[in-house]
Amino acid sequence: MSDAHTQPPEGLTVGTQPRWGEASTKRNPAIHVIQDEFDEYGAEFGERARVWKAYVREADMSDMEQVDEWHNEKQINNRSLDVILLFGVLFTIVCTPFAVQSSSLLTPNLSDVSVAQLGVITEILRGIADGSRPSELNSTQTANVGMFQPSLVHVWINALWFSSLLLGAAVSIIAILAKEWCILLMSGRVGDSWSQMIRRQQRWEGVEKWKMGQVIIFLPALIHLAVYKEVSFVTGICLYLWTLHLAVAIPALIITAFPILVYGVSTLLPFFNPSDVVCPYSTSISRFIQRLGGPDPECYYKSPNRIAIEALAWLIKTSQDPKSIDTALQAIAGANPNDEHRQLLKESGADTMILRRLIGLDSYSTNYDKLLDLYTRARLFFQPPTTASVSQQGAPTLAGEKVSLSAGEGFQGNINREVQRKMRDLRDMMDRQITTYTATSDHVFRSIPDNVQALRIGSTAASHCLRSMEHETQAHMHEQFDSAIDLLENYKNRQAHLEIRESQYLITGTAILLSSLLDCPPATGAQYVMRLLRIVCRAGDGQNPLPMEQLGLPMAVYALSRHDYPGWTRRPPLSSICRTERSIEMIAYYVSHHSEFANITTSMAKLGLLELLSNPEEYKLDDDDIMILGKASHLLADVAGPARIHTLSENAHIDIYPRAFEVVTKMIQGEHYQLSRDAIATTCLTILNLAQRAYLPPGIPLGEIYVFVIECALDPPRLSLGPEAYEKDIALDVMQKFHDYSWTQDSILDLARALGKKQMFTKFKEALEVESSDNIIMKLFATGQAWFLIDHAIKSETADHEDWTRCLSPFIGDESVPDLVMRRLREQRNILADQYRGVWKNDALHRQIRHSYFQILYNSLPTARIGEGAHN
Structure with missing residues (x-):
């Protein structure tokens, strides 16, 4: 006789064998109805999974029967x-x-005592009648009357x-x-x-x-x-x-x-x-x-996952409802596998029941593809992990038995179980936070379509990623990402209203989607990120400005998907699925440690920008893309410095900056790139602006780079037009970074050679001789730079070197006598300082000067003319 634990769902046949569970089906016509409602992909074991409804229903019946048994029914010992x-x-x-x-x-019995007392009295009276004395009576007999034992x-x-x-x-x-x-x-x-x-x-x-x-x-x-x-x-x-x-x-x-x-x-x-x-x-x-005398029960305090697995095993073992058992078996598809959980479910016979349902699944039945997916993933739960958890050349492969199905062969591919586990944990974490947010009393959640859509993207992104990894298809991922981009665009255009937390959940969901979408050609992946950057950098008047820092997570995910930065637990080279795992681990960390996230967003955004700029040809960036990246870096320029990003080492800058500076060096030295001159200049300025001066890699041509920045300040690239043009500001930002740089003896001479090669002091002199007030900013910059470089040459005691005398010839002429050269340089330095002060103190001209670098130059000027001996 069959029972609910051995019969497959309705429509399952095995060869020409008779249908299993016919009697049970007749007894309960509702049994084995194929479920029309399924859980969200990958959430079959989550907190809102339908299996727990079945569990609660079965547990209520079982507990009620148990309590009734304890209360009313007769057990073996006929007691309750x-x-x-x-x-x-x-x-x-x-x-x-x-x-x-x-x-x-x-x-003592009072009647017996009374009788005994009367007997004693009778004996006494009889003795008196016989002439005996009372003292001669038996004293023990009298005493015994008063004793009782x-x-x-x-x-x-x-x-x-x-x-x-x-x-x-x-x-x-x-x-x-x-x-x-x-x-x-x-x-x-x-x-x-x-x-x-x-x-x-x-x-x-x-x-x-x-x-x-x-x-x-x-x-x-x-x-x-x-x-x-x-x-x-x-x-x-x-x-x-x-x-x-x-x-x-x-x-x-x-x-x-x-x-x-x-x-x-x-x-x-x-x-x-x-x-x-x-x-x-x-x-x-x-x-x-x-x-x-039996084994001691296990520890009462267990993780929710362990409790859930035990509940699932209990439901499979005790339930007599085949529909509940089917739901429980399908829920295993969403469980996190480990040896302990695997063994516990094997003891309930779940692996055998799943295999029977797979073998007997009718390809013409309703929801065949969905059931095939669920049972195949549930069967995969029982396969042991491979010996080497991660392949160094690609995704990890699964060892053990395989279920061969014509429609589902190769359906799972090589799935990294650790990625699945981390993705499920992240999904549950996001779901809990969003549920708490909508239920909290400190604000009123507005259930309008835009708000709901933002939270939906944040809540379901991990499930879409799971489906993408397991089915090796990304069509639905593109739809989700497009929806997120459209919603952000509407928010920027004030067509959608989102609270701060809702926009954060939306961008976190976007970062999760990117972690799987970026397993694609480099140029395609770059354009995903560029779509986000355009929303931030092209917000005009009357639009909602989206802070650049909010894109920290997506930008860091992009960087981790393109390069194996040091600091993670796995050694490079990493496969694409391992890079995805790393991204998910980072996202989950900052979702659960939100207080740390606020301090790291700038470093995340800079990491993504540097990754894009480190290989503009491979990412197929055009002039418009370079302009957007430059604008984005400018928005981050005034934000606090670097911090350690989770999964990256403390010394990650050793790997981050050299790649970007290599691009700068090649561009400055004239290597061919399929970009315009303005785009190349903007690329270099953007990288230099993002870089931290303390992390400059050794061996870079710092003199050439400094001269290049001066050229850009005098003649800025013009990728963006109108009053919002920012390229000159980026050049001044970089100049400000290098203002108090400690030049070595060799690097100061390299700087002199680079200045002479580009004839920079001739350009300074030409700018100083311009009388028009239209170019007052350029004239002030040329004055300040000429003073700064001459002052630097004098203080470094290399001013009389031939490299300096050659490049300084526009200011000292053909003078070659060292003492005369130094005297002439000091005179020129003082003249330039006076000219700079004169412009700075002119209120009409001063109002045109906005960048803080000019204030730094002014503060560097001596307070009065310094005599010749002061600088010897």
Whole structure:
């Protein structure tokens, strides 16, 4: 006869075998109806999964049956809580008269004492009549009249009956407590299915840990002790009858001895029973002792995942509803596999049941593809992991048995289980946070379509990524990403209203989507990020400005997807799926450590920008892309410095900056790139602006780079037009970074050679001679730079070197005598300082000067003309 644990769902056939479970299906026509509702992909084991509804339903029925069994139904020992309580009360009522009656045997009988006293008086009177003296009467006879000693038999009778009376009362009290325990077990069945499952499973484990069932089952044994053992009521009856008449006592003893013998044998037989045979004869005492000798229950405090796995195993083992079992088996598809969970579910027979359903799945049945996916992933749960968890050349492969199905062959591919686990954990974390956000009382959540869509993208992004990895398709991922971009565009254009938290969840969901979308050609991946950057950098007047820092997560995800930065637990080279895993780990960390996230967003955004700029040809960036990147870097320029990004090492800059500076060096030195001159200049300025001066890699041509920046400040690139043009500001930003740089002896001479090669002092002199006030900013910059470089040459004591005299010739002429050269340079330095002060103190001209670099130059000027000897 089939049961719910062996029969497949409706429509499953195996060759020409008869259909399984026909009888059960007839008994319950609702059984084996294929579910039309399925969980969100990858969320089959999540907090809102339908399996927990089935679990709660089955647990309610099972617990109710168990409590009813404890309360009402007759167990093997024909006792239950209600029976125990009733029997204890009745037994106490019956024992009470016997105990009261027998208590008189322990005290003197007044009638007997009176008779004894009268006998003594009679003897005294008789002696007086015979002429005897009272003193001659037996004194001991008089004394014995006042003494009483209960017999040993009477003492035993009272001890046995009072023990039985008190034991019966104790059992009644404990039975009342047990009924309260049962009520507590069934109480609190409110809330969502996940909460009910956790609460019920913990209570049930408490019942098993503290052996509540054994305690309740042992309660009748106390009654048994009161009735049948040596301290029992019937033993006291036999002793009492023995004192009355032997003929009455002997039949009572025989009748009493028979049940006592049967009870004793039933208690002992299970201990001599072979382990593979169940003895049908037992008592509460024998079962209680056997259970005490069993394995200790596991620790009560367990993780929710462990509790959920135990609940799933319990449901599969105990449920008689095939539909509930199907739901439980399908939920395994979303569980996190490990050896302990795998073994626990194997013990319930889940692996065999899943295989049977896979083999018998009808390709013409409703929801065939969905069921095939669920059972295939559930079957994969039981496959052991590979010996090497991660392949250095590609994604990890799965070892062990494989289910060969024509429609699903290769369906799973090589799936990294660790990525799945981290993705599920991230999904659950996002879901909990969003649920808390919508339910909190510190604000009013507006359930309008835009708000709901933002939260939906944040909540479901991880599930879409799971489906993308397992099905090797990204069509739905593109749709989700497009939806996120459109919503951000609407928010920028004030067509959608999002609260700060809602926009954060939206961008976090976008970052999660990117972690899987970026397994694509480099140019395609770059354009995903550029779409986000355009929204931030092209916000005009009347639009919602989206802070560049909010794109920190997506930008960092992009960087991690393109390059193996040092600091992670796995060694490079990393496969694409390992890079995805790293991104997910980073996102999950900052979702759970939100206080740290605010301090790291700038470094994340800079990391992504530097990655894009480090290989503009491979990423196929055009002039418009370079302009956007430059604008983005300018928006980050005034934000706080670097911080360590999770999964990156403290020294990650050693790997981050050299790649970007290599591009700068090649561009400055004239290597061909398919970009315009302005785009190349903007690329170099953007990289230099993003870089931290303390992390400049050794060996870079710093002199050439500095001269290049001066050229850009004098003649800025013009990628962006109009009043919002920012390229000159970026050049000045970079100049400000290098202002107090500590030049070495060699680097200062390299700078002199680079200045001479580009004839920069000739350009300074030409700018100084321009009379028009239209170019006052350029004139001021040329004055300040000329002063700064001459001052630097003098202070470094290299001004008389031929490299400096050659490049400074526009200011010192053909003078070659060292002393005259130094005198001429000091004079020129003082003249330039006075000219700079003059422009700076002109209020009309000063109002045109906005960049802080000019203030820094002004503060560097000497307060008064310094004599010649001061600089020797």
